[in-house]
Amino acid sequence: MSLTDSHQFANETRLSAGRQLLQRLHLDLPLLLALLVLAVIGGFVLYSASDRGTDLLIRHALRLLIGFIIMIGIAQLQPDTIRHWSPWLYGLGLILLLAVLAFGQSGGGAQRWLDFGLFRFQPSEIMKLAVPMMLAWYLCIAAIPPSPKRLLVAILLLMVPTLLVARQPDLGTALLMASAGFFVLFLAGLRWRFIVGALIALTASTPLIWNYLLHDYQRQRVLTFLNPELEPLGSGYHIIQSTIAIGSGGIHGKGWLNGTQAHLDFLPERSTDFIFAVYSEEFGLLGFLLLLFFYGVLIARGLMIAAQAQDIYSRLLAGSITLTFFIYVLVNIGMVSGLMPVVGVPLPLISYGGTSIVTLMAGFGILMSIQTHRRLIST
Template sequence: MATRYGMIPRPIAQLPWRIILFVLAIGGFGLTVLYSAAGGHVFPWALVQGIRFLVFLAAAVMLSRVPERVIAMAAWPAYLALVVMLVLVELIGAVRGGGQRWLDFGFIRLQPSELMKVAIVLATARFYDLLPPNETRRFGAIWPAAILIGIPAALVMKQPDLGTALMICAGGATVMFLAGVPLRLFVGGATALAVAVPLAINYLLHEYQRNRILVFLNPESDPLGTGYHISQSKIAIGSGGLWGKGFLKGTQSHLDYLPEGHTDFALATMMEEWGLIGGLLLILAFFVIVQWGISVAMRAQSRFAKLTAAGLTATIFYYFSINMAMVMGLAPVVGVPLPLISWGGSSVMTFMLCLGILMAIERQNRLIVRF
């Protein structure tokens, strides 16, 4: 018989309820943003998003019961399966919004690149977990990880999806750095990247991606064309002021001046109505989750668990920080949604996968400490 804390079963009582409550608060706030973006209606976004949120949260809770060794064993098979899916996306993927990023299975439309954000962390963490620590600073510890990261990043760039490709690279590189790859190699890589950026802008990026970067460098160069999104986003955020215009009282989104006000620019929709205070509270809630993820990584006992927890926490941080910087004009528009706020099941699924694995590692930490 399961030991109980009062009337609550131990597996339920031992969940990190403080973090789950923060996740529920962010998700609930996201539903109000989508409700407002639809003009005060649960259709077409809020109701569907709410169902997705609850289903994936339940999946995260179930994932928290999976032993760490099972997650470690599944790391490379999951990575290989997603690489195959990314190749299939290139061959038979569904086209939507100008990008070929989805596999349509009839009952579900899956975006493998979103899942790869998690899989790349697991795969690189597994690689360094199996590598003897004294080998980490050698070249043989670098090029296999670089290939692990480079293959999916290149396939995602082909879709084209610059934002997701950058997040895959960032997640994998974070694990490499935390595993002990020498800092000088990252400095050298950053220098080479800085040299290569002008060439990439001119010869590798699609025209719309190149225009977005040029508009970021000179926001006023095309205010009615490529720069329209970011110009309207800044107007929406600025007009919200400190306290916002009030729920359902935004004008930029309700009058359709703000494009993608329910997806990539959902933050602008929210800050117009809830103001700077609402934005700061949202950032604080995300930082509470990041702080918890860091503590899970620091308490982890195995190398795989430490690297995985740190890498997934970094992925959550990159997710919301890149979107917020993008919406506020501090970074180029690269199409990264704000997790739990923006419309879309793929970003919710990715966030909940990160949360579920972090909860599984935390549970493993408690079991080790107890015994």
């Protein structure tokens, strides 16, 4: 055997060993690579956004590590096991949401957390996954598209936790939860006449929602979105400064650690909800397109997994998780760019966060479980 042949054989052996390791761990390579790249990008941006502070970066890295461990753990589960536990997780989530209303911890004008001493926990994060899991479990029992009676029950299963979360108040999480449930219904074959009817009813009820359901600060956010210049040093300050940061990045950006809006303290919430403005200022349009590429890889792969799923439950759940992830990205970039009202949705894998990172990675663990176990069944 020649030297070239021996090198080729060694490379093929290493590749084969890598594939076997991924198969044993039930990890999907395209999803894993895109997640790792986005996590690395997020680390660089967070380091800059925190003024080169390492404490915030270390805490973020630890939470990411926990998220990846949970993702790998969930990926080991069979999709049938996940389906079996869906109603139990939904029921637990409802109990915790009621506990939040009864004796939850308040902060920043909202009552969203349960304090367990060593850590605080936000039960609404569980429901981001529990709601689509429950709806997929319920709808896959009978034939789809669902009958009007089953559709009504599914809507009730969706609305109860959504209203409980909205009452905390946490409009961003409530909207994400409602989106996840809607995607399950849509993928289950929800007829267009129901969708059009719901849109008409929602439009007609806008005055009631505005006057009786929205809090004062939520109404102010909508007004600020329509005219941020109305209070340039008040409620419109966030949007004005973030759009300045995004625009000042230009094509190539100012360079890593060289953003002025963030480092001169013009940009509020720069390590959480508005971190996209920091990224855009430092990496410009080209960096934005690179970020969209990796988000697109995750979304395209997730939709492919949903299309190839071997049962209705897996197809509905995988599609909902993927499309909800798309909503995460769309809403955050839209609100930071001034194209949508501010609703407090983090940029996935980039923003500093706690429970939301774990929930996000758990969702990708479900996707990997559906994909890798499908391969095992087919072979």
